[in-house]
Amino acid sequence: MIEDILSERCTGCNACVVACPDHVLDPGVADGPPVIARVEQCQTCFLCELHCAHDAIYVAVEGPGAGTTLHHPEALIGRLRHDYGWDGSTSDPLRDFWQLGPLLREGLEISAARHARRQTRALKEAGTGQEGDDAAGYPPAKAVTDDPTA
Amino acid sequence: MKAIDADVLVVGGGMAAGWAAISAAKTGASVVVVDKGFMGTSGVTAPAGPNHWWVPPDTAQREAAIRRRLETAFGLADPEWMERIIDITWRSIPELDPYYPFSGDGKGGLFRSGLRGPEYVRALRRYATDLGVRVLDHHPVLELLGRRDGSVGGAGGYDRLGGVSWRARAGAVILATGGCGFRSGLIGSYSNTGDGYLMGVEAGADLSGMEFCVSYSISPAWLSTRTLPYTGARYYDASGAEIDVPAGANRTREHLLVLADAFRAGPVHADLHEAPKALRGVVRQIQPATVAAFERRGLDMFRDRFEVKLFGEGTIRGTGGLRIVDTGCATSVPGLFAAGDAATREHIAGATSGGGAQNAAWALSSGVLSGQAAAALARRQGKGAPDAALEPLGRAGLRPAGGSRAVDRKALQKAAGDEILDLDKALRRRADGLEASARTLEDGWTEISQHLRGDGRDAVAARETAAMVATARWCNAAALARTESRGMHVREDFPRTDPRLACRQIVGGLDRIRIRPDGARQEKTGGKTIG
Numbered sequence: 001m002i003e004d005i006l007s008e009r010c011t012g013c014n015a016c017v018v019a020c021p022d023h024v025l026d027p028g029v030a031d032g033p034p035v036i037a038r039v040e041q042c043q044t045c046f047l048c049e050l051h052c053a054h055d056a057i058y059v060a061v062e063g064p065g066a067g068t069t070l071h072h073p074e075a076l077i078g079r080l081r082h083d084y085g086w087d088g089s090t091s092d093p094l095r096d097f098w099q100l101g102p103l104l105r106e107g108l109e110i111s112a113a114r115h116a117r118r119q120t121r122a123l124k125e126a127g128t129g130q131e132g133d134d135a136a137g138y139p140p141a142k143a144v145t146d147d148p149t150a
Numbered sequence: 151m152k153a154i155d156a157d158v159l160v161v162g163g164g165m166a167a168g169w170a171a172i173s174a175a176k177t178g179a180s181v182v183v184v185d186k187g188f189m190g191t192s193g194v195t196a197p198a199g200p201n202h203w204w205v206p207p208d209t210a211q212r213e214a215a216i217r218r219r220l221e222t223a224f225g226l227a228d229p230e231w232m233e234r235i236i237d238i239t240w241r242s243i244p245e246l247d248p249y250y251p252f253s254g255d256g257k258g259g260l261f262r263s264g265l266r267g268p269e270y271v272r273a274l275r276r277y278a279t280d281l282g283v284r285v286l287d288h289h290p291v292l293e294l295l296g297r298r299d300g301s302v303g304g305a306g307g308y309d310r311l312g313g314v315s316w317r318a319r320a321g322a323v324i325l326a327t328g329g330c331g332f333r334s335g336l337i338g339s340y341s342n343t344g345d346g347y348l349m350g351v352e353a354g355a356d357l358s359g360m361e362f363c364v365s366y367s368i369s370p371a372w373l374s375t376r377t378l379p380y381t382g383a384r385y386y387d388a389s390g391a392e393i394d395v396p397a398g399a400n401r402t403r404e405h406l407l408v409l410a411d412a413f414r415a416g417p418v419h420a421d422l423h424e425a426p427k428a429l430r431g432v433v434r435q436i437q438p439a440t441v442a443a444f445e446r447r448g449l450d451m452f453r454d455r456f457e458v459k460l461f462g463e464g465t466i467r468g469t470g471g472l473r474i475v476d477t478g479c480a481t482s483v484p485g486l487f488a489a490g491d492a493a494t495r496e497h498i499a500g501a502t503s504g505g506g507a508q509n510a511a512w513a514l515s516s517g518v519l520s521g522q523a524a525a526a527l528a529r530r531q532g533k534g535a536p537d538a539a540l541e542p543l544g545r546a547g548l549r550p551a552g553g554s555r556a557v558d559r560k561a562l563q564k565a566a567g568d569e570i571l572d573l574d575k576a577l578r579r580r581a582d583g584l585e586a587s588a589r590t591l592e593d594g595w596t597e598i599s600q601h602l603r604g605d606g607r608d609a610v611a612a613r614e615t616a617a618m619v620a621t622a623r624w625c626n627a628a629a630l631a632r633t634e635s636r637g638m639h640v641r642e643d644f645p646r647t648d649p650r651l652a653c654r655q656i657v658g659g660l661d662r663i664r665i666r667p668d669g670a671r672q673e674k675t676g677g678k679t680i681g
């Protein structure tokens with residue numbers, strides 16, 4: 001969830017108020033920083049941070065699971081905008097974007113091969129010689145993942 | 151009250167809305183886009199990087215692509231529609247050259263099939279604006295406005311930054327409001343609450359394919375990201391033992407069933423030790439936000455084991471939505487069009503999710519087609535009734551039938567999500583379970599339609615609640631009515647596919663839901679195809 005607007009960097013331009021798709025922010029008073037008015041609507045999409053040309057926003061990552069939420073880690077301020085290449089650091093921000101599809105498929109193949117190996121092993125151990133792993137009597141589900149981006 | 155006037159009013163600010171606005175503006179029509187959020191960050195396209203169905207104009211290749219995809223459409227798709235969207239997609243993306251930083255494809259050419267979300271929607275916005283489109287951000291639409299003859303002639307909404315209501319008169323309206331993710335946390339879907347379905351049905355339009363809403367994507371438990379890194383993941387159950395999860399194309403259901411069993415027993419973890427080697431070097435560039443999800447918790451995504459969750463995608467990567475009746479993406483209500491995830495995607499994906507290629511090509515192409523058809527209609531018929539004669543059509547959440555009183559919106563929203571997205575309910579549909587869900591959703595709908603009312607900014611949240619419960623009700627009723635298994639819709643009590651039911655299923659109605667088989671062939675008269 002959006003964590004903070006760093007007042008020492010913020011120019012009060014309100015670009016983030018407009019850019020947030022979920023209406024989390026309200027304009028600040030006078031030229032002051034915007035107010036995080038409806039944090040419960042924040043979907044942690046980082047897009048306000050991306051659209052702040054002054055790197056004055058930090059979106060923290062909360063919720064269940066591993067790790068510890070970092071608050072204002074100095075090294076990460078502006079990092080996302082840099083990774084997107086929106087800070088002008090690269091003239092070709094999408095040079096490796098084409099790898100998305102091939103990598104996705106490679107990941108799927110790795111998982112499929114792993115599954116096949118385990119099935120073969122299980123069958124050997126059981127000594128049945130039967131093939132396949134029909135899921136509990138359902139019709140063969142032919143749904144396609146085929147999701148080169150996700 | 152702010153007054154807006156346009157030949158074509160486009161509702162939404164994602165991919166479909168962008169392409170619709172562009173194609174309408176190219177015909178010379180005056181076009182206004184009204185988005186709930188910001189056209190550039192809102193919708194599921196923006197934080198993503200959609201890959202499009204991308205097949206060169208070679209007859210053999212295109213036929214083969216269509217044939218392959220028909221195999222998993224389970225008899226509900228239409229090869230002519232497939233061909234159409236492949237062609238429009240192929241010809242449209244290069245138009246973005248001046249606005250999008252296309253880069254190499256690793257083979258000496260340009261990579262055009264996939265576009266990174268924030269840059270994609272920014273490009274659409276700039277292109278549209280250059281063509282004279284007026285974009286109104288943070289102008290959620292609350293309801294459609296009807297003319298006396300039953301056609302749609304505008305929309306009304308609220309300007310949430312300006313704090314005023316607005317009313318737009320238009321020659322035609324395009325609903326490009328996206329699918330409904332029931333606030334599952336799926337990234338980008340917070341605003342995708344099914345508003346367009348509710349508004350469309352209130353105006354008299356039908357829905358189709360709502361039973362096809364069984365789709366999930368895996369992410370770290372704390373934040374939905376794109377799923378690219380996880381395709382090679384290994385999974386561990388609550389006891390720490392590795393789970394043997396089926397994987398691969400065409401195995402989505404088995405994959406989900408095994409994971410669902412594991413989730414029932416306790417938290418499920420994953421690690422990415424075996425992810426493709428090359429991913430490490432490029433994931434930060436391809437999907438910066440995915441890296442941030444780990445980095446901002448002090449985790450190394452390729453080293454640490456982490457808890458995962460399946461995020462429900464509802465109709466976003468399901469295939470149901472507003473029924474369209476011609477190749478211009480018109481609904482059955484004159485003046486009202488539907489594009490993108492707001493429309494049914496059965497024509498191009500049938501009973502299997504089109505996420506991954508078809509959906510983006512559909513959002514683009516249905517945008518293009520609806521934009522042209524809506525502009526043509528506006529040109530032919532003008533704006534019809536003078537503003538005063540337009541009747542507001544919104545009911546639940548705006549003009550409840552009984553007395554307005556406090557309604558527990560959070561609980562109702564949660565019920566809508568639970569009934570449709572709960573893994574066991576969705577993957578193991580049975581009459582008794584669906585009937586129980588129907589009763590819960592019916593009670594919720596009665597409460598909402600009788601008593602829920604929001605004013606001003608609060609009307610937006612009230613309508614979102616109404617739309618989610620209404621959508622859940624339609625999805626559930628459609629699932630109950632389809633007494634067979636087909637594609638992503640699997641009934642435990644009807645495990646076989648019934649050849650007699652190989653047709654789309656139309657759902658409509660508000661207080662009384664009506665369901666009927668779609669016997670009609672696609673009419674091919676209405677809108678015109680490009681080129």
Ligand SMILES: Cc1cc2nc3c(=O)[nH]c(=O)nc-3n(C[C@H](O)[C@H](O)[C@H](O)COP(=O)(O)OP(=O)(O)OC[C@H]3O[C@@H](n4cnc5c(N)ncnc54)[C@H](O)[C@@H]3O)c2cc1C
Nearest residue numbers: 149163164165166186193194201291328490491506507510
């Ligand atoms: C994780 C994920 C990965 C995906 N990857 C792919 C892929 O690789 N290939 C592929 O083909 N497809 C993919 N898809 C699907 C694809 O992204 C969608 O089909 C496409 O984005 C739909 O575009 P849209 O414009 O219809 O909807 P959206 O982009 O969701 O836009 C909906 C818009 O409607 C607006 N809106 C909602 N309600 C209102 C209202 N009441 N008033 C005004 N505006 C409103 C929202 O603000 C938003 O701007 C993916 C989806 C997900 C979730």
Ligand code: SF4
Nearest residue numbers: 010011013014016052
């Ligand atoms: S975009 Fe950045 S600089 Fe502008 S108001 Fe927001 S935080 Fe401040």
Ligand code: SF4
Nearest residue numbers: 020042043045046048
């Ligand atoms: S992270 Fe996304 S939802 Fe949250 S405040 Fe920023 S832009 Fe809005």
